[in-house]
Amino acid sequence: GELPRAFWHEDKQGLITAVDLAFMSTSRNERTPIEYMDGAYNILWTLHPQAQSDAAYHRGADISMLSQFASEEEVLFPPCCMMIVQRPPLPPSRPYAPPAGPAISSTDEDEQFTVSFPPGPLGLAFKSKPPPPAPPRSVCVDDVVFGSPAHL
DSSP states (O other): OOGGGGGOOOOOSOEEEEOOOOOEEEEETTTHHHHOOOOOOOHHHHHHEEEEOOSSSOOOEETTSSSOOGGOEEEEOOOOOEEEEOOOOOTTTTTOOOSSBBBBBOOOOOOOOOEEEOSSSEEOOEOOOOOOOOSSSOOOOOOOOOBBOOOO
């Protein structure tokens, strides 16, 4: 699946967020989501949950022992997980030039975007590969994958 271009626009707080309304199936086995992908553009997720707090529980449930395919090492997250997009620091060999305007733009074919749990609501983390290069908002990611949403 593809994220619409509007997804990459920051909100009034300067954040790019999304809420997954369904249960979200992820995998600890990085090969699992890759095997489910087709030849089109795909959305890839990397989980970075925070510790449990009084405001929220930020962990998924490891359901691999209940799964028909235990080798997938499935972890299930509840509905309404809030995701916050963050740009991790790039290695020195790949300098980053800040994007122009409120949207993310890049010509680097291996940029990585990560989402983390907010302090209160539930959340998860992700990498994404939006539509093919089109001015000015296209982003690609490397092949390192940790999880994938179930509904894609």
